[in-house]
Amino acid sequence: MSKQNIYDNEVFFESFKDNRSKDVNFNDCIETPIILSMLPDLHGKKILDIGCGMGQHAKQYSDMGAESVLGIDISENMLKYAKENNSADNISYKRMAMEDIETIDQKFDLITSSLVFDYIEDFEGLMVKIHTLLKEEGKFVFSMSHPIATSWDGVYDRYTRTETGERLYANLRNYNKEGLRKVKWAVDGYECYHRTVATIINALIKAGFTLEECRESNISDDMREKYPDVFGGTIHRPDFIFFRCRKGK
Ligand SMILES: C[S@@+](CC[C@H](N)C(=O)[O-])C[C@H]1O[C@@H](n2cnc3c(N)ncnc32)[C@H](O)[C@@H]1O
Structure with a gap:
């Protein structure tokens, strides 16, 4: 099973960091505002953050009262940045692929992950491993790119535009064709996995989770008007999907 580590590609890393x-x-x-709003009270909680990247969330969870945060990531570049910029006494960072989390020998009150599951080939298997690592009644809160976004295969523009480039509507193509997408994003050959909303939900149910909340990303009209080049497309489609789940009935 392939484990892409695109964040250790210097061109990609610099572009992401910028x-x-x-x-x-x-x-x-x-x-960030959406995932933070979906978290339980973090006081006294042992947290695992999968794909912690540069450690911004690990630091936020520590500041919010977590007992401990273990951040794992496959990328040396991201972990180096995290250690230098987002450290605290109760945070540890470890280089580990999410495919290998069954080797972690502790259980957690809360497992989080932000925008990382786009890179997992065996999503169903990962959900089972996460369920095993949680304590009874533990929570699992995560975001990933929305299937409407990962469906994009790079062949056409993501949007249909006016002659002056204004986004008229989002294009959806090959939504029902699941699997690997190789597209140009900062570098050629960026890889992520597309799966439908039903596949995601059914993997959670099959792993034994109770679904508590699902959200789709959006932003205020004010922000769209203030930064049309950045957020103009968000009126047409959600970029991210979020779930809060519980271990147990
Ligand atoms: C979009 S970044 C998100 C980082 C961080 N969670 C955040 O919200 O800022 C995706 C992260 O997933 C990590 N990643 C990608 N594939 C991984 C894998 N197989 N195992 C662990 N981490 C992985 C990348 O190295 C990168 O740090």
Whole structure:
């Protein structure tokens, strides 16, 4: 099974880091407020953050009262940045692929993951491993790219536009064709996996989770009007999907 590590490609990493550190970006303005609003009280909780990247969320969870946060990621570049910029006494970072989390020998009150599951080939298998790593009644809160977004195969523009480039509507193509997508995103040959909403939900149910909440990303009209080049497309489709699940009935 392939494990892509595109964040250790220097061109991709620099491009991601530039975008992620802009004041106005999709992570801070869209993903973060939604995932934080879906979390339980973190006081005294042992947390595993899968695909912790540069550690922004691990630091937020630590600041919100978590007992401990273990952040795992496959990328050396991302972990180096996390250790240098988002450290705390109760945070540990470890280089590990999400495909290997069954080797972790502790259980967690909460498992989180932000925008990482786009890269997993065996989503169903990963959900079972996460369920096993949770304590009874533990929570699992995650975001991933919305299937309407991952459906894109790079052949046509994501949007149909006016002659001046204004986004008229989002294009949807090959939604029902699941599997690997290889597209150009900062570099040629960027790989992610597309699966339908039903496939995601059924994998969660099959692993034994109780679904508590599902959200789709959106942003305020004010932000769309203020930053039309960045957020103009968000009126037409959600970029991210979010779930909060529980281990147990
Ligand atoms: C879009 S970034 C998100 C980072 C962070 N969660 C955030 O919200 O800022 C995706 C992260 O997933 C990590 N990743 C990709 N494939 C992985 C794998 N197989 N195992 C663990 N981490 C992986 C990447 O290295 C990268 O740090």
